[in-house]
Amino acid sequence: DEGKQGGILRIYHRDSPGNASIHEGATYSLNVPFMPVFNNLVIYKQDVAQNSMDTIVPELAESWAWVNDNKTLTFKLRQGVKWHDGKPFTSADVKCTFDMLMGKSQQKFRQNPRKAWYNEVNDVTTNGDFEVSFNLKRPQPSLLALLASGYTPVYPCHVSPAEMRTHPIGTGPFKFVEFKANESIKLTRNPDYWRKGRPYLDGIEFTIIPNRSTAILAFVAGKFDMTFPTEVSIPLLKDVKSQDPTAVCVVEPNNVSTNIIVNSTAAPFDNADIRRAMALALDRKAFINIMFEGQGDIGGTMEPAPAGLWAMPKEMLESIPGYGPDVKANREEAKKLMQKAGYGPDKHLAVKVSTRNIPVYRDPAVILIDQLKSIYIDGELDVVETANWFPKIARKDYMLGLNLTGNAVDDPDQSFYENYSCGSERNYTNYCNKEIEKLFDAQSQETDVNKRKKLVWEIDKKLQEDVARPIIFHARTGTCWKPYVKGVTVMSNSSYNGYRYEDVWMDK
């Protein structure tokens, strides 16, 4: 049915983002409130929950084409689009944006977390005001997926990165009004939006409420039309449902895996047996039962099906040591490995499990420690403040780390290169296997989806067998809104891409 015009959508926000510049952030605390300000070249279709190549649609680009042996990706741009400050949008803006992302321009981002996404891009060229081309070193079909992420808006050339951090200018359906740190973020309808009749809403108001229970109470009390997306935990979801039965809630995976980073450069985990024993000891089902009351997924690196596109089939998964359903048998085997390494009932191995001092990290760590008890490992929790977490990991100042890895797009390129390739900054464990690296490149260039899938499965399985970064589970989270809020779709295989909100309207 046709949406109604008007109304200000009130959403609470979980946490004050550091700034307003999507390119300089790496958290959906930033994506959610600021995605509505921008447009991409292409975007995942906002009303389809599962992101895939097939759901990518043009946005600032009117069309795209792979040319030059799949080594050039060319976009025809939309004409007559205006930035919020009235300046016209042209191909120069696109070039500026990507040059900056690749570190090639004069002006620099303070931080540029996704620079590696463009490792295979040679340069970006323009052809007139309304055509741009991405020239690649080798074919990389995934590039389009990366460009369709909520993380890849087009920035205006004429606004400095510093300004973008405090007062972003976009072409999107909503204009930025104000951002009061720790207080609120306000957007208002862009009356000159290129897409006629959109957006429906007059504006969006985010009130920052870090305290979860206060936030949920406020939502229940009708102070908000919608919760912060994907931020409602399973227990809270029950609470919402019991207090406000009319609320519409969805629970979806969000392509964030909870995993263990193992420091294999130092004792005791330089011993492969102990690494393997640890992987065998995991009772993944128990984690999911405790953390999500059963509503979570077991899988490898790639998000499990059906939401995930690249997951191994069940049989393949269960053939990996530790994934088998018989936890007891796995643990018996683990004990044997431990005994081989010189530990036993009388001689326990003491380890420190480091993790960040926030519940989503700490809670699984507590369970992990409890499970390790069963194989003669006495774990001690070492909670680390956010500020110190990555420096600590980088220093290799840990034995085991409990870590969360979020994937911006459900695509093997993004997750493999980032987390498992030799020398990648985010490969915390320094896992380095040249053979697998070759497979990474092979799948990346593969244009046949089915062939690519096979490759990806093989890689994923190998990674798990190597105990490179044991994946414990993939989380699911909830989002709720009042019944009169229409047109919200929560993405099921990424939590960064679905917040344009131009189609959202309120039936009030």
Place this chain on the structure above:
Amino acid sequence: MFAYLVRRLFLMLVTLFGISIVIFFLLRIVPGNIVDILFAAAGYVDPADKANLEKELGIDQPLVVQYVHWIGGFLRGDFGYSYVSEKPALQEILPRIPITARLAGLALLFSASIGIPLGVISAVKQGTKLDYALRVVSLSGLSLPSFWLGLLILTASVAMFGQMPIFNPNPQTWLEAFATYAVPAAAVGFRSAALTMRITRSSMLEVLRQDYIRTARAKGASDAAVNYHHALKNAILPVITVIGIEAAFLIGGLIVTETVFNIPGVARFLVEAIRWRDYPIVQNLVMFIAVVVVFANFTVDMLYAVFDPRIRFTE
């Protein structure tokens, strides 16, 4: 009087200077800095970017240089820019002060208007059931974790009225403005009132033992006149001190309340700034708070003199 004020001001400056040093160096002891945190979300740190940013923010310089730079700016009225929001620190701090001040003021008002009369009653009725009941209530005020109390209030009000007293940044009417602050102020004020009541009670008990109270009774004065006219006037002095200390304490004590009730005041802002290692905000904000506290103490001393002729007339 003039010499006194000068001396007093000098001591206040010494204290503030000390605070500036303490907070500056304490913050640098805390591991991690803004750069680490900014990069944390990305999941990695690019050393070159990090070095650039540190240079840009000036946190690569020796500590002493940084300190001098900050304090020099502070004295000139240049408070620097927030590392996080990149807005002028003053612009971030100033609008939040009245919010906390209003909250604290209302809480103190609540505390005084409830705590003092109940304290008097409790003292006058010492040893009776009423006294016991009041003491238990007051002590329970001091025993409840404030975030717990706040949460219970919120939960109860949603459960009972389907309404929640959440902060309203743009109250339209005077009444709305009051409502915005009333509930959280009552939640904090409960604790303060408990404290005020205790002090009033013990101070009253002390005063009621004094000879001049007996004199008043010997004149034939009624109980009410003795308790409120003769005794309370004397007993109020330590209460003023405690309210003064409480005013200072509240700024810290409000952190939790501001968090629970989601009030964008200075207290919560300070915690956030500490979390982000936003030095310009933390340092300047702490200095602002310290100035307030120091002046609150000064005011208390002055009030003391106003209320106590023994001090007033020895000047």
Place this chain on the structure above:
Amino acid sequence: MATIDYDLELKRAGANATGGWRRVLFLARRHVLGAAGLIIMTVFVFTAIFANVLARFDPLTVDAAHALARPSAAHWMGTDSFGRDVFSRIIHGARISLAVGLGSTALGGTIGVIVGLTSGYLSGWFDLVFQRVSDILQALPLLVLALVMTAALGPSLPNVIIAIAIPLIPTVARVIRANTLALREQPFVEAAKSIGMSEVRIAVRHVLPNTLAPLIVLATAQLGSTILTEASLSFLGLGIPEPYPSWGRMLSESAAEYVRTAPWLVIFPGIAISLAVFGTNLFGDALRDILDPRQRG
């Protein structure tokens, strides 16, 4: 004139309450609230000491099968989301709270006494410096100080104790200093001086023992507030970390998620904290009445 039951009146006044036990019983009856506080504190200390015996389950063992169980015969106070027995955790939590309370009070108290005594005694530059330093510490909001301290030191039991103890020092030191100054004027201190006693010996033999009463009163009052401070720190995410079952953390984390769906997770730790603080306060109040000679009838 109404007839008066002398025996009753005397009993009420505690006339026949001489000798150890009788006196204690009398004081207990006279300070009913204080006695209640003492009982609460005793239970609290007893629980802390015998936590291993009293707890029915291991406080750390995760049991997915019994997560979020309501209070029942098996789990008197239910279980948390990890299936850990709340009753056992609260019992073990008493240990943590006692460690935090006693640890920080003892640490802050000891340093405070030494500083206060020295400063009251050596009223010179030391005193001046002390006064300024305590001005500084007191102008900084306590929670902020504790917050920065724990952030600086990292969240762990000893660090939380230190962080809570430090703001305590000036409070204790000020009381002791004021007392020392008053005691210094006492003739018995002057008498000690007149026989040629050294200042240190006077401080230790004559001044310190006479500051004990206010110190004890202050310490009991502080004991409660340290427990609350720990809870507030926990609420702000900087309290005592897992795996220690600290009441503050149990409460603040559960409170965020389970106020309505599993209220036992919120209610029991909350009651434990309030009761412990309440008990120490009640006891501290009574102690002040008993120890303060001016309060004696």
Place this chain on the structure above:
Amino acid sequence: MADMSDLVLDVKNLRTVFFTNSGLFKAVDDVSFTVRRGETLAIVGESGCGKSVTALSLLRLVPDPPGRIVGGSVTLEGTDLLTLDDAEMRAIRGNRISMIFQEPMTSLNPVMRIGHQIVEAVRLHRNMSAKEAHDLAIEMLRLVRIPEPARRAREYPHQLSGGMRQRAMIAMALACRPALLIADEPTTALDVTIQAQILALILDLQKELGTGLVLITHDLGVVAQTAQRVIVMYAGKKVEEASVEALFAAPKHPYTRGLMASIPAVPASDVAPQARLNEIPGTVPSLVRLPAGCAFAPRCKLAIKRCQEEYPPLADWGGGHLAACWRAAEVAEVA
């Protein structure tokens, strides 16, 4: 007995006790006395013998708990004060009966102006405008010889010297022209020269107003100079009562005698340097564990067995000279 209309105060068998945790303190034990218009009755005795409690009992200001008036009657101008309700009693306090306390330093409210404190006393009992009351207060201050009374009325107690504060107390006590004034050691906290001034003042005013005066002191010198009649208390009991001349001429109770002897006299020029003083051996007994018989017996040179067993009755030894001693007749000879 004098004319009944002359009788201001008639105290009969007054008993006041304290219930304390160390036992029952019989602070005032069966004490009777009368005061006539314009008469000064002195109550003497050592510290703790019950003088102040007697005075407070008259005003019904004994702190309760722990104290309680448990018997007797206090008849002021014909009304038994012990039967009045609180409001009636308040109407009498500060009006018909006033009191000057021992400690001038602490008996005035430190945060109220002197004038105001007197005005309050007046307006509680007299239907007067604030202005009239204020004028009266200044008049009273002038009466007690405070220089610049108008200025002093605006001052706070701490701005006045001890002597002036005590005078202000007197002004306050006399503002309503009471029938009975009780002065509880009004000068012990003051210097001798000031003491002389204050005592002279009280006596002057008493004469002028015809007030009955109960003067409590432990200084026999003060008694000799001020009183017409004296009662001597020991351990809560009245042990002797006589006219001042009779008492000083021939004390009938060994305690009174010992007291008189142990006070060093001035001028003492006729005494050799370092002459030992006559001392009463032993210590004042605690009011809780009083012996069965005479409380003074353990310290008494004259004590016989009977003294330990039986409390001697207060007998008249001639001319209204009462003494409670089995051997009162022999006291003069033995000593």
Place this chain on the structure above:
Amino acid sequence: MTEALLEVTDLKKHYPVRAGVLRRQVGTVHAVDGVSFALGIGETLGLVGESGCGKSTVARSVLRLVEPTSGQIRLRGEDITHLSKTELRPHRRSMQIVFQDPFASLNPRMTAGDIVGEPIAVHGLASGKALEARVAKLFEQVGLRPDQMRNFPHQFSGGQRQRICIARALALEPRLIVCDEPVSALDVSIQAQVINLLIDLQRQHGFSYLFIAHDLAVVAHISHRVAVMYLGRIVEIADKDELFRNPRHPYTQALLASVPIANPHAKKIAPLVDGDVPSPVNPPSGCAFHTRCRFAMERCKTERPALVDAGVGHQVACLLNEGTGRSQ
């Protein structure tokens, strides 16, 4: 007078007056403003004067418990005014003090035995059994039972407490005992006991007493010579008999006349002076007594009379009749 044990010359002690919340100095108390006297061996010098005139300050300065502002204190000929604390320690043994309030001068948390034994222990004169024996002997000397050594101060009566204080003072076998109003907190009947004890001890041991009191009668009883203080200065000093028979200073006269005589037939109270004692913060100019003196002359307001000999060792500070103080 025999050889001087203690000589005090022009002793002054000024205290800053601090007021207000910040305790800043607003004036100076001239607590002791130039006091000189000498005390012989075996002699008792009585020091009288109204409350606040500086008696205790003299006592404390003599013992160096407060640091004199100026002046000189000589003990057995040796100047002890500027000795350091350690240098002073041996001298402490020869001078001791007994305070006014026997309760406040005993540490409530120590037993009587410990209190009396402490000076001996501090000076290392005895320990263990020997110490106990000495304390027991001291107890007997002051009329206490040795079995009371284990009791705490609150278990003693006022008179007994004062005996403990005296025993403590005696413990070091001093030559000089300063008694700062030792009996004013005691009952009249007990007062005599303590004074008798002091007299007996002096007879046995030949102590010198500086005996401070505001009660002239008590002082008269125990002293050989008496000094009268007014507002920080000695205004008259003479042999006891001479002073009482023949008071020269108008203040001494007023003092004597103000003491109520325990004789109903003697003259009734007639205050000789009017007005209040001036504050030592702002002492009147000239003769400090001129504000209350019946004989005050114009000169008295400006000229401060010196303490001069008016014959038979009778010194007086008054301008009347060429400084003799004699009135017509």
